[in-house]
Amino acid sequence: MLEHYWSVTTSLLPFLWKGFLETFYVSLVAIVVGSLIGALIGVVRSQRIPLLTGLFGLYIHVLRGTPFLVQLYVFYFVLPNTGISWLSWDSRTAAFVALSVYTSSYVAEIIKAAIEAVPRGQSEAATALGMNRIQRLWYVVFPQALKLTVPPMSSVYVMIIKSTAILSVVGISELTRQGEVSILRYPRDILFIYGLIAFIYFLYCYPVLRFARWAERRVGMARTVDLD
Amino acid sequence: MTWLLDFYNYRIVAQYLDRFAEGLRNTLTAAGVSLVLSLVFGTIIALALLSKRDAFHRPAAAYVAFIRATPLLVQIYLVYYGFPALLPFAKSWNDMYFGIAALVLNSTPYIGEIIRAGIESVPGGQIEAAKAVGMNYGQRLRYIVLPQAFANTLPPLLGQTAVLIKDTSLLSIITVFEFTSAGILLNSERVKPNESFLTIALGYLLIYLAILLLSRGVKQWLAGPAWNAQA
Numbered sequence: 001m002l003e004h005y006w007s008v009t010t011s012l013l014p015f016l017w018k019g020f021l022e023t024f025y026v027s028l029v030a031i032v033v034g035s036l037i038g039a040l041i042g043v044v045r046s047q048r049i050p051l052l053t054g055l056f057g058l059y060i061h062v063l064r065g066t067p068f069l070v071q072l073y074v075f076y077f078v079l080p081n082t083g084i085s086w087l088s089w090d091s092r093t094a095a096f097v098a099l100s101v102y103t104s105s106y107v108a109e110i111i112k113a114a115i116e117a118v119p120r121g122q123s124e125a126a127t128a129l130g131m132n133r134i135q136r137l138w139y140v141v142f143p144q145a146l147k148l149t150v151p152p153m154s155s156v157y158v159m160i161i162k163s164t165a166i167l168s169v170v171g172i173s174e175l176t177r178q179g180e181v182s183i184l185r186y187p188r189d190i191l192f193i194y195g196l197i198a199f200i201y202f203l204y205c206y207p208v209l210r211f212a213r214w215a216e217r218r219v220g221m222a223r224t225v226d227l228d
Numbered sequence: 229m230t231w232l233l234d235f236y237n238y239r240i241v242a243q244y245l246d247r248f249a250e251g252l253r254n255t256l257t258a259a260g261v262s263l264v265l266s267l268v269f270g271t272i273i274a275l276a277l278l279s280k281r282d283a284f285h286r287p288a289a290a291y292v293a294f295i296r297a298t299p300l301l302v303q304i305y306l307v308y309y310g311f312p313a314l315l316p317f318a319k320s321w322n323d324m325y326f327g328i329a330a331l332v333l334n335s336t337p338y339i340g341e342i343i344r345a346g347i348e349s350v351p352g353g354q355i356e357a358a359k360a361v362g363m364n365y366g367q368r369l370r371y372i373v374l375p376q377a378f379a380n381t382l383p384p385l386l387g388q389t390a391v392l393i394k395d396t397s398l399l400s401i402i403t404v405f406e407f408t409s410a411g412i413l414l415n416s417e418r419v420k421p422n423e424s425f426l427t428i429a430l431g432y433l434l435i436y437l438a439i440l441l442l443s444r445g446v447k448q449w450l451a452g453p454a455w456n457a458q459a
Binding site: 064067070071077078081162163164166169176190191197209 | 306408
């Protein structure tokens with residue numbers, strides 16, 4: 001019994017490792033690209049620029065109000081169907097773009113909240129010293145806001161890692177997909193293989209979750225599920 | 229109007245209206261039943277997390293850590309293939325039952341954490357006062373702690389409800405006929421991705437907006453008349 005599971009594990013480990021590397025890669029791309037887009041949107045939204053704030057607000061609500069699976073289908077089926085040539089991408093590009101865009105909606109709100117959490121007096125004092133808007137943000141607000149973003153950004157990173165599993169439905173060879181392929185080889189061990197996959201995700205996510213909790217105690221910013 | 233029909237042929241959507249309605253019904257059923265069960269189990273988990281006894285605290289913490297650190301999709305597969313193999317009574321379940329079981333398993337820790345935070349927000353003096361008038365643990369919980377904790381947990385609970393409704397979309401993968409499945413059905417029969425997936429995206433968005441408005445109303449209501457007069 002135990003020997004059987006051991007042999008299944010050792011024969012599958014190279015495949016699952018390949019899947020894990022893809023999961024790792026996708027999640028890394030999504031957090032980097034998503035943070036860049038999200039930071040831009042968050043900064044603009046925190047500045048209350050009339051038209052842009054509303055427009056980006058709509059962007060965020062659309063992305064947070066629909067399931068990631070549905071968004072993935074839109075990026076995978078609908079956008080290549082529009083007839084615009086550069087949107088007729090392959091499944092891997094669709095998956096990467098979908099996850100990055102999804103990530104950006106969460107990052108934007110974190111950045112906005114962090115900027116607004118810096119006391120107003122800081123910005124006003126900078127104004128009194130004759131700094132312009134860019135200087136105030138860059139030298140006074142950002143450095144103080146940055147540390148506030150660490151705990152919620154870690155939580156978002158875990159959320160991204162978990163969302164990469166959904167990419168298996170459009171055929172991306174990440175961890176879950178590699179597991180499904182492995183099950184074709186060992187159909188009787190389906191439960192064991194899914195358990196193994198869950199364990200690998202756990203090894204990736206749990207340290208990040210611990211870090212988020214540690215950072216939260218240091219920074220003291222609440223991490224609740226809140227709609228606004 | 230032809231450009232609109234080319235991009236989004238609402239007549240096809242109208243033909244599938246009853247399928248979309250059926251899917252929506254199943255989505256709301258799955259989310260609603262999961263929410264109620266998660267509230268019950270979440271309260272138990274919250275009490276276990278707050279317990280000073282290791283025998284209660286440790287297993288609850290391990291369960292919460294496992295759920296938070298693994299993807300919902302993998303949890304759904306584990307329930308879908310694991311329950312019939314491990315639990316004799318689950319052999320005759322239909323897909324919907326497995327879906328609800330997976331969602332409850334997944335959302336219980338999140339709701340438990342919300343309830344725990346709510347309980348911790350009740351001032352210690354309240355509990356001491358309840359002890360002073362001779363209430364036992366059950367009475368303190370029933371009459372003092374939970375009613376006050378509930379008010380503090382309502383806004384995050386609504387947020388979690390929105391997450392739960394979005395999560396039901398993954399049940400389409402284990403062939404539960406919910407809202408997303410209706411879109412997939414339209415696309416596989418007519419090969420019309422716009423009509424299929426933009427329709428369900430809009431549907432989810434409307435549900436989300438309804439919860440968002442409700443959440444804002446609840447926050448105003450909880451803030452009380454004095455706060456609202458100022459604003």
